[in-house]
Amino acid sequence: xxxxxxxxxxxxxxxxxxxxxxVWHQNTVTPLLSTRKDDRRLGRSNSRNTxxxxxxxxxxxxxxxxVERTEFVYSRPPPWSDVLPTIHIITPTYSRSVQKAELTRxxxxxxxxPNLHWILVEDSQRRTTLVSNLLQETGLNYTHLNVxxxxxxxxxxxxxxxxxxxxxxxxxxAVRWLRETFSENSIQTGVVYFADDDNTYSLELFExxxxxxxxxxxxxxxxxxxxxxSPKVNTLGKVYGWKTVFxxxxxxxxxxxxxxxxxxxxxxxxxxxxxxxxxxxxxQESSLLKELVILSDLEPKAANCTKVLVxxxxxEKPVLVNEGKKGFTDSNVEx
Amino acid sequence: xxxxxxxRFFILLPWVLIVxxxxxxxxxxxxxxxxxxxxxxxxxxxxxxxxxxxxxxxQSALPVIYAITPTYTRPVQKAELTRxxxxxxxVPRLHWIVVEDSTTNTELVARFLARCxxxxxxxxxxxxxxFKRTGMPRATEQRNAALTWLRQHRNRRDTGVVFFADDDNTYSLELFExxxxxxxxxxxxxxxxxxxAYERPLVSGGxxxxxxxxxxxxxxxxxxxxxxxxxxxxxxxxPRAQFKRRGSxxxxxxxxxxxxxxxxxxxxxxAKNCTRVLVxxxxxEKPHLANEPKHRKxxxxxxx
Numbered sequence: 064x065x066x067x068x069x070x071x072x073x074x075x076x077x078x079x080x081x082x083x084x085x086v087w088h089q090n091t092v093t094p095l096l097s098t099r100k101d102d103r104r105l106g107r108s109n110s111r112n113t114x115x116x117x118x119x120x121x122x123x124x125x126x127x128x129x130v131e132r133t134e135f136v137y138s139r140p141p142p143w144s145d146v147l148p149t150i151h152i153i154t155p156t157y158s159r160s161v162q163k164a165e166l167t168r169x170x171x172x173x174x175x176x177p178n179l180h181w182i183l184v185e186d187s188q189r190r191t192t193l194v195s196n197l198l199q200e201t202g203l204n205y206t207h208l209n210v211x212x213x214x215x216x217x218x219x220x221x222x223x224x225x226x227x228x229x230x231x232x233x234x235x236x237a238v239r240w241l242r243e244t245f246s247e248n249s250i251q252t253g254v255v256y257f258a259d260d261d262n263t264y265s266l267e268l269f270e271x272x273x274x275x276x277x278x279x280x281x282x283x284x285x286x287x288x289x290x291x292x293s294p295k296v297n298t299l300g301k302v303y304g305w306k307t308v309f310x311x312x313x314x315x316x317x318x319x320x321x322x323x324x325x326x327x328x329x330x331x332x333x334x335x336x337x338x339x340x341x342x343x344x345x346x347q348e349s350s351l352l353k354e355l356v357i358l359s360d361l362e363p364k365a366a367n368c369t370k371v372l373v374x375x376x377x378x379e380k381p382v383l384v385n386e387g388k389k390g391f392t393d394s395n396v397e398x
Numbered sequence: 399x400x401x402x403x404x405x406r407f408f409i410l411l412p413w414v415l416i417v418x419x420x421x422x423x424x425x426x427x428x429x430x431x432x433x434x435x436x437x438x439x440x441x442x443x444x445x446x447x448x449x450x451x452x453x454x455x456x457q458s459a460l461p462v463i464y465a466i467t468p469t470y471t472r473p474v475q476k477a478e479l480t481r482x483x484x485x486x487x488x489v490p491r492l493h494w495i496v497v498e499d500s501t502t503n504t505e506l507v508a509r510f511l512a513r514c515x516x517x518x519x520x521x522x523x524x525x526x527x528x529f530k531r532t533g534m535p536r537a538t539e540q541r542n543a544a545l546t547w548l549r550q551h552r553n554r555r556d557t558g559v560v561f562f563a564d565d566d567n568t569y570s571l572e573l574f575e576x577x578x579x580x581x582x583x584x585x586x587x588x589x590x591x592x593x594x595a596y597e598r599p600l601v602s603g604g605x606x607x608x609x610x611x612x613x614x615x616x617x618x619x620x621x622x623x624x625x626x627x628x629x630x631x632x633x634x635x636x637p638r639a640q641f642k643r644r645g646s647x648x649x650x651x652x653x654x655x656x657x658x659x660x661x662x663x664x665x666x667x668x669a670k671n672c673t674r675v676l677v678x679x680x681x682x683e684k685p686h687l688a689n690e691p692k693h694r695k696x697x698x699x700x701x702x
Binding site (some may be wrong): 139167168188285308309370374381 | 405408409412413415416419473474476477479481486487488510568569570571572584589590593594595617645679680681682685686687688689696701702
């Protein structure tokens, strides 16, 4: 019959050691999660700004989906986790003066998102050095593709004509790349999101879309001539319509930045692409989505579509009158 | 006797280790400063927050970068501040001073700053409408309010660099590391200003000798607000240096300010002798809101 004092002594010895071991285990597991997937696609920053990541709250788990990000992120990008679904971001881009600025601030945003894979598709004959260097320096996990839009499809003059969908060929190429790279039966979980390079994305958005089962939707600001457009959600949490002024009877009256698709759905519907010809203005998104999902299967995010987490901002064309016909500034200086 | 001693020792040892570790964690955690509400004579109130933890010992030696951002309410305000915060969150030892052109600290900005992940100070000062005509300098009162705050809350022992970060520009992360070593006033190229692809100081022998710009190269300091940074001590040593409102010509704000605190010969060129563009003066289009109803028709109120 063990004495009471012995039991107390035993507990006093075992308890602190178990506490120590759990704390030590948590602190050492997170650095181990930085296993990388494919070296070929990696762009890892090898220079400055690799300050050691110091998080004083040891109980703040890396795998937590809730985004109350008040900690400082000094190690960029966050270490790859084997449990989080990957977010594949497809961004078509084209050369113009503000391209580097736009991609820089996109990268600044993406560097905060764990398990992000950036698929950047240039509208060009060759992959430009500007974009290649930028991607390498960010340290993000990326894939750099390019395909040139044939001249008869290109937008003439400025971009205000809505009937010619810009970036379509590039997006389709990225979708095809995904189908060639990932097999339908792979265990990789993932979400595909079409992110244009001049929009603004909050970090919360990525955590909302990460666990999409089929297609998820949310409001987008500054589209359709409104402060925001959003899906109509009923009390059962199902989408039944669209709160827009511009053609609300479209099958999917939503902007490119307003939905995300589960990777498996993309892979299991190899015929689904963005339609190129004969697409009315505002119907591009519908041309893809109607091949993938029906209205009642849509998953509303952002608190049942009551919060705005993405803004369809547009950057002004910079005033370059003083460059003159031949260009005044040194063209070797990259902007 | 010995066994008793050993058993006591082994019981105490883990507890001592735990206490040491807790003390170590506590010393690294930042001390939360409670929100201070102070009403000055000129309708200003300050609210300072330091969310999250701070860096380790070797980072506390880095000079703090004070980014002064004047902002005003318009539809794209939250979007602009969001992407600005994404850049700032990556920069260690950065303190964001946001000054609203408003009579109070607005809820939108206050709520945004509380979750932005950057140490911040939230100020406001209202610019009267008569100063808001085209051609007049903008955000003068807001920048001066931030400078006054710095002069009141920082002293000769603090190291830092002050930088004016407008909320619609684009900043690369490299820029902040370039400016951190500023001893006096440093300058660098800025994209998309002066009607050109970029504007830059001309450098020879490590010193600024002129200005490469498309607009009024006769300005004493032909640079943009985003093209220079000032060491904190220089700001403190020149307590009367302010952005001028009276008698100021359009486009001369930077020159009028800089000539109060430095000379062209003392400027420090950054960004590889001013040959690289690390900041772009982008401007965001006004969004098309033609379909907004005159009176609110939606059942919910959503912040954009």
